[in-house]
Structure formats: structure tokens, C-alpha cells
Amino acid sequence: MASMSAAVRMLRYSMEALSASLGVLTAMITPAVLISASGTMILSTSTRLGRVVDRVRLLSDRLRELSVAEVTPQFFEEERAMLYDQLDKLTSRSRLLQRALTTFYLAVGVFVATSAAIGAVAFFFARGYLTTGRGAWAPVMMGLMGAICLFYGSILLVFEARLALRATHAEMDFVWRITKRVVPQELVDQHKTHYVHFRRRRP
Numbered sequence: 001m002a003s004m005s006a007a008v009r010m011l012r013y014s015m016e017a018l019s020a021s022l023g024v025l026t027a028m029i030t031p032a033v034l035i036s037a038s039g040t041m042i043l044s045t046s047t048r049l050g051r052v053v054d055r056v057r058l059l060s061d062r063l064r065e066l067s068v069a070e071v072t073p074q075f076f077e078e079e080r081a082m083l084y085d086q087l088d089k090l091t092s093r094s095r096l097l098q099r100a101l102t103t104f105y106l107a108v109g110v111f112v113a114t115s116a117a118i119g120a121v122a123f124f125f126a127r128g129y130l131t132t133g134r135g136a137w138a139p140v141m142m143g144l145m146g147a148i149c150l151f152y153g154s155i156l157l158v159f160e161a162r163l164a165l166r167a168t169h170a171e172m173d174f175v176w177r178i179t180k181r182v183v184p185q186e187l188v189d190q191h192k193t194h195y196v197h198f199r200r201r202r203p
Helices: 002-029 031-068 076-127 135-180 185-189
Strands: none
Touching: 031 076, 031 135, 076 135
16 A cells, blocks of 8 residues: 555656656746747848849949940939939948847847756756746746847838938839839820828928
């Protein structure tokens, strides 16, 4: 009878230990969702940064062609001004994207550290080194720091997207102005400038 009771207690202790271990593993896996989100943002931001670099090289080549051309092309001054404006906006976009990319990398590192901190707190608590909840705040603070980094990077991408939209509008306005000068007037009269509903009209 005593041996059966001891076996029951041992089984109960093993089940409690297993449940505690599964709880710790579940808590350690929880930041993986945010790590996956950060990885997705890193991939998207890297792609956008690569496109900005390609665009800068393309406009730089075009600006170099204009500067060494023996014959001044038509609409030279307007095109050069447009290219300078585009390069200025692309420079700002690249800086925003680089800052956002750094922030997302930092968020991934913080979330990985959060997962490790959860396991470390559980280990030290199980070994008796932490008798109170004094160290339990560390994973929480790390998780909050990672979430703040992820939020800040998302805000930077919002600003970059708005800047990209402004650059696209400026280039399309240039194309529209040049097109109206070279196409027949009857064709121009058949079409009107299209305005986006949230975009301010220029006089």
C-alpha cells in the first residue's frame, strides 16, 4: 500500500514537472510570433531599399547623360530639376528605410533575448535562486522594448511610403506637363488631369 502511494506521488510529481516544463516552453515560443512578424518586415524593407538603390543609379545615369550631352535636349531644365527633386526624395527614403531596417533587426534580437530570459527566469526559480517574483519583470520589459522597436519601425515605413507617393506624384506631374506640350491640342482637350481624392490640387 505504501509503495503504491509513493508511486502515485511520484507520478503526480512527474506530471506537475512536465506541465511546468510545457508552460515554460510555451512562454518561450510566444515571442516567435513577433520574431516572424519582424522577419517579414525586414524582408519587405530590404526589398524596398534595393528598389530605391536601383532607382538612384538609374536617375544618376540619366543625370550624367544630360550633363555631358553635346546637344541640349528638349525640356532640359525641367527634366534636370525633376531629377534633382527625385534624387532628394530618394535620399530621404533610403535613410528612412535604413533606420527602419536597423530597428527591425534590433527588435528581432530583443525578442530572441526575451525568449532566452523567460527560460533563464524559470530555471533560476526552479533551482531556488529566485524565491520571489523579483526577476520576472526582465522578460516583460524585453518584450515591451521589442514591441516598441517594431512599432517605431512601422511608423518609419509609413513616412517612407508617403514620401514615395509624393515622389511618384511629382514624376507623373512632370510627365503630364511635358505630354501636353508635345501631343496635339485636340487630344489634350479630350483628357483632364486626374486628381486623387486626398491630394491637394496645385494652382
